[in-house]
Amino acid sequence: MKKYISKLHFLTQDLPNRTHLEQAQLACEAGANWIQYRCMSKSDEEMLAELHPIASVCDDWGATLIITNHVHLVALADIQGVHIEGMDEDLTLIRNQIGEDKTLGASANDFNQIKRHIDNGADYVGCGPFGHTDTKPNDYAHLGLSGYEKIVGELVKSGLNIPLIAVGGIESKNVTSLLATGIYGIAVSGAINNSEDPKQMYKQFHQLIF
Ligand SMILES: Cc1ncc(COP(=O)(O)OP(=O)(O)O)c(N)n1
Numbered sequence: 001m002k003k004y005i006s007k008l009h010f011l012t013q014d015l016p017n018r019t020h021l022e023q024a025q026l027a028c029e030a031g032a033n034w035i036q037y038r039c040m041s042k043s044d045e046e047m048l049a050e051l052h053p054i055a056s057v058c059d060d061w062g063a064t065l066i067i068t069n070h071v072h073l074v075a076l077a078d079i080q081g082v083h084i085e086g087m088d089e090d091l092t093l094i095r096n097q098i099g100e101d102k103t104l105g106a107s108a109n110d111f112n113q114i115k116r117h118i119d120n121g122a123d124y125v126g127c128g129p130f131g132h133t134d135t136k137p138n139d140y141a142h143l144g145l146s147g148y149e150k151i152v153g154e155l156v157k158s159g160l161n162i163p164l165i166a167v168g169g170i171e172s173k174n175v176t177s178l179l180a181t182g183i184y185g186i187a188v189s190g191a192i193n194n195s196e197d198p199k200q201m202y203k204q205f206h207q208l209i210f
């Protein structure tokens with residue numbers, strides 16, 4: 001089943017000064033239509049306690065709510081899908097668990113992983129890192145613009161098509177050139193959350209993309 005996938009994914013994060021709910025609210029007020037709840041620090045009960053109000057905010061503003069990784073919570077709140085970060089996860093098992101109607105996204109760092117996710121039923125693929133990110137430090141080589149050009153070229157050559165979302169260290173100044181590589185959209189967390197005015201920064205991304 002074909003799903004609507006936004007071209008701008010806003011990822012919440014564990015922050016000392018702003019709750020996930022506050023981050024989601026700010027993003028929705030700034031125009032977000034896609035919130036990925038990315039919580040790495042709480043118990044199921046704690047996450048559900050904030051997922052219900054976050055789902056309610058998303059519902060009010062018409063935004064899609066995706067959860068990172070905690071597949072078992074998808075059915076326990078008004079959540080439209082899940083993004084899987086573990087690149088070796090078997091997506092077919094997760095698809096069976098969540099059902100056809102939910103959106104399933106997964107992470108990849110190269111063409112072969114993207115191809116495997118397509119074969120296994122992903123609705124979109126998050127691909128990175130574009131550049132340096134402090135949100136999830138890792139050792140993967142930065143793809144840069146040329147990395148996305150290469151991957152998009154390989155997809156076209158193979159006759160494959162899936163919304164490809166660039167992620168990792170993306171700032172607003174990178175958006176136009178990233179979109180020119182042929183990627184579908186971008187995912188952002190740090191550049192918005194760490195800015196002095198997150199709402200204004202969200203709007204800046206939004207204007208460049210939509
Ligand atoms: C939309 C979207 N894309 C990617 C991620 C996370 O990807 P991850 O596998 O964590 O990144 P690397 O470790 O490969 O850089 C996400 N949460 N959402």
Ligand SMILES: Cc1ncsc1CCOP(=O)(O)O
Nearest residue numbers: 133135136168169188189190
């Ligand atoms: C979850 C995740 N994995 C790699 S980057 C990232 C989050 C988004 O990156 P950034 O905060 O740099 O926009």
Ligand SMILES: [Mg+2]
Nearest residue numbers: 087107108109
């Ligand atoms: Mg990855």
